[in-house]
Amino acid sequence: MRSLGGYLELQLSRGEEFYPSLLKLNTGRNAFEYLLRVNRYRLVHVPYYTCEVMLEPLKRLGIAFQYYTIDEQMDPVLDFEVGPDECLLYTNYFGLKQETVVRLSRLFQNLIIDNSQAFFSAPQEGIDTFYSCRKFFGVPDGAYLQINSPQRLKLEQDVSFERFSHLIKSIDLGIETGYEDFINNNVQLSNNPVRRMSALSQKILSGIDYKTCRYRRNSNFMYLHDFLEAHNDYRFDASVINGPMVYPLLTSSLSLKKKLLDKRIYVASYWPNVLEWTTKMMYEHYLTSHLIALPIDHRYTHADMKRMLNILKTSL
Numbered sequence: 149m150r151s152l153g154g155y156l157e158l159q160l161s162r163g164e165e166f167y168p169s170l171l172k173l174n175t176g177r178n179a180f181e182y183l184l185r186v187n188r189y190r191l192v193h194v195p196y197y198t199c200e201v202m203l204e205p206l207k208r209l210g211i212a213f214q215y216y217t218i219d220e221q222m223d224p225v226l227d228f229e230v231g232p233d234e235c236l237l238y239t240n241y242f243g244l245k246q247e248t249v250v251r252l253s254r255l256f257q258n259l260i261i262d263n264s265q266a267f268f269s270a271p272q273e274g275i276d277t278f279y280s281c282r283k284f285f286g287v288p289d290g291a292y293l294q295i296n297s298p299q300r301l302k303l304e305q306d307v308s309f310e311r312f313s314h315l316i317k318s319i320d321l322g323i324e325t326g327y328e329d330f331i332n333n334n335v336q337l338s339n340n341p342v343r344r345m346s347a348l349s350q351k352i353l354s355g356i357d358y359k360t361c362r363y364r365r366n367s368n369f370m371y372l373h374d375f376l377e378a379h380n381d382y383r384f385d386a387s388v389i390n391g392p393m394v395y396p397l398l399t400s401s402l403s404l405k406k407k408l409l410d411k412r413i414y415v416a417s418y419w420p421n422v423l424e425w426t427t428k429m430m431y432e433h434y435l436t437s438h439l440i441a442l443p444i445d446h447r448y449t450h451a452d453m454k455r456m457l458n459i460l461k462t463s464l
């Protein structure tokens with residue numbers, strides 16, 4: 149029975165999560181580990197173009213992996229076989245690769261879709277798929293998992309209030325002041341055991357207006373695309389966008405990032421580890437050093453997009 153009375157708690161909106169029927173876990177990488185533990189693959193085909201934390205579960209479980217390359221559409225170059233006790237891991241890059249996800253779902257039984265960058269892209273029926281919530285919303289952690297197998301792991305629930313400081317600091321002191329805490333709290337996510345999603349993250353995720361968040365992402369994305377399409381070396385079909393993560397601008401310029409930074413426009417690099425995993429001759433190496441991931445999320449309006457474009461226009 150719960151207690152009554154006492155001090156008043158932080159009050160958050162009550163609503164529904166976006167994926168109420170999926171398994172709720174603590175991190176994306178641990179959702180991947182959950183799949184590996186249940187499906188007992190012997191070898192995993194991992195894209196060169198992904199985040200190094202995806203290797204944590206493979207190393208922890210001692211599962212062999214082999215890198216594969218992607219082409220200029222960010223589709224896998226399928227010049228290898230996926231054996232019966234092997235699987236293919238594919239990232240829905242920036243939330244723009246749903247068509248490839250659908251195609252791969254028809255081609256492969258042993259497939260894991262990493263939708264960490266594609267929160268709003270629905271999982272394909274019968275396809276193991278996971279999501280990482282902190283890439284899209286202000287939560288310390290949290291992941292959703294669609295798993296085909298009926299087998300379930302028995303797990304403890306995670307507790308995430310000690311990794312929360314950057315989220316409250318940003319409200320009181322501004323996002324830049326909270327940045328150091330963000331980095332430190334990220335480090336805390338490494339080598340964490342697989343657990344159920346914390347009550348804190350779940351509560352926050354239950355209070356989000358997902359419809360508005362998705363709408364703003366689509367609208368900001370298209371605002372940028374109207375101008376940037378002509379300058380973007382990465383070609384994609386913008387008619388199917390569905391709340392993408394960022395606007396990926398690929399240009400040969402190496403000075404743009406610095407220009408944005410000077411104006412306090414922070415763009416993440418996806419992913420610094422790829423520079424170590426690949427040679428300069430490889431497309432993934434070029435993508436990592438040249439792709440600029442422009443923020444388009446629910447915090448922003450067209451006025452913010454215009455500010456970004458004005459800076460970019462001087463250099464494109």
Ligand SMILES: Cc1ncc(COP(=O)(O)O)c(C=O)c1O
Pocket residue numbers: 174175176177178198199201202239262264265280281282290291337
């Ligand atoms: C593509 C991709 N997949 C998975 C992850 C892992 O997600 P999480 O931090 O929730 O473990 C990340 C980054 O952290 C990522 O960039």
